[in-house]
Amino acid sequence: MGRIYLVAGVPGVGKTTVINGVMEQVKREGLKVKHVVFGDFMLKLALERKLVKHRDEIRKLPLDLQRELQVKAAEEIAKIAKEYDVLLDTHCLIKTREGFWPGLPERVLRLLKLDKIFLIEADPKDIAARRLGDKARERDLEAEEEIKEHQLMNRLSALVYAVFTGASVNVIRNEQGKVNEAVKAMLELIRKGG
Ligand code: ATP
Ligand code: AMP
Numbered sequence: 001m002g003r004i005y006l007v008a009g010v011p012g013v014g015k016t017t018v019i020n021g022v023m024e025q026v027k028r029e030g031l032k033v034k035h036v037v038f039g040d041f042m043l044k045l046a047l048e049r050k051l052v053k054h055r056d057e058i059r060k061l062p063l064d065l066q067r068e069l070q071v072k073a074a075e076e077i078a079k080i081a082k083e084y085d086v087l088l089d090t091h092c093l094i095k096t097r098e099g100f101w102p103g104l105p106e107r108v109l110r111l112l113k114l115d116k117i118f119l120i121e122a123d124p125k126d127i128a129a130r131r132l133g134d135k136a137r138e139r140d141l142e143a144e145e146e147i148k149e150h151q152l153m154n155r156l157s158a159l160v161y162a163v164f165t166g167a168s169v170n171v172i173r174n175e176q177g178k179v180n181e182a183v184k185a186m187l188e189l190i191r192k193g194g
C-alpha cells in the first residue's frame with residue numbers, strides 16, 4: 001500500500017498550485033508519487049451521467065447524488081493508492097446548499113487510509129482575490145469573514161479526520177506570491193516520513 005497525503009484547504013487557496021510544485025520536484029527525484037485530484041474523479045462520473053457541465057457545479061447537486069459520486073471516486077482512488085503514494089488534492093469540507101458537508105465521511109476514510117494531513121491556509125483577503133483572478137473557475141463568492149470561518153471549520157474537521165485515522169495534521173501557509181515556500185514546507189514534511 002502507498003501512503004496517502006491529504007491536501008485540503010478552502011477553494012482557491014492554492015492546493016493544486018502547491019501540489020504541482022511538489023510534483024515537479026518529486027518527478028525529478030523519480031519517486032512513485034501521484035497527484036490525485038478527487039474532484040477530477042467526481043467530475044468524470046458526473047459528466048458521464050450528464051449531471052453537470054463543469055466541476056464547480058458538482059457541489060450544487062443534491063447531496064444524495066454528491067454522496068454517490070464521492071464514494072465511487074474514493075473507490076477508484078483507493079485502487080491507485082495500492083500502487084502509488086498519493087497526494088490527495090481535495091477538501092475537508094464542501095460548502096453545499098445544505099451546509100458544510102464532509103469531504104471524507106467515515107465510508108471514504110475507510111477506503112482511503114490517511115497518513116498525513118496538510119491543511120493549506122492563506123489570508124482570507126488574498127484567497128478572495130485569487131478566486132476573482134482565476135477565470136478558469138467559477139468559485140463561490142464568500143466575504144472575508146466567511147472565508148475565515150470556512151478555514152476554521154476545515155481545521156476542526158481535519159482534527160476529526162486525524163482522530164479517526166491517527167494521521168498528523170500540518171498547517172501550511174501559502175502566502176501571496178510565495179508558492180515556492182509552501183512547496184518547500186510540504187516537501188520537508190513528506191520527506192520526514194513517519
Ligand atoms: P480549488 O479547491 O477550487 O480547486 P485550489 O486550492 O486548488 O482551488 P488553485 O487553483 O491552486 O486553488 O489556485 C487558485 C488561484 O490562486 C490560481 O489562479 C493560482 O495561480 C493562484 N495562487 C495559488 N497560490 C498562490 C500564491 N501563493 N500567491 C498568489 N496566487 C496564488
Ligand atoms: P476541486 O477542483 O478540488 O475544487 O474539486 C471540484 C469539485 O469536486 C469540488 O468543488 C467539490 O464539489 C468536489 N469534490 C472534491 N473533493 C471532494 C470530496 N472529497 N467530497 C465531495 N466532493 C468533492
Ligand code: MG
Binds near residue numbers: 015016017089
Ligand atoms: Mg484545485
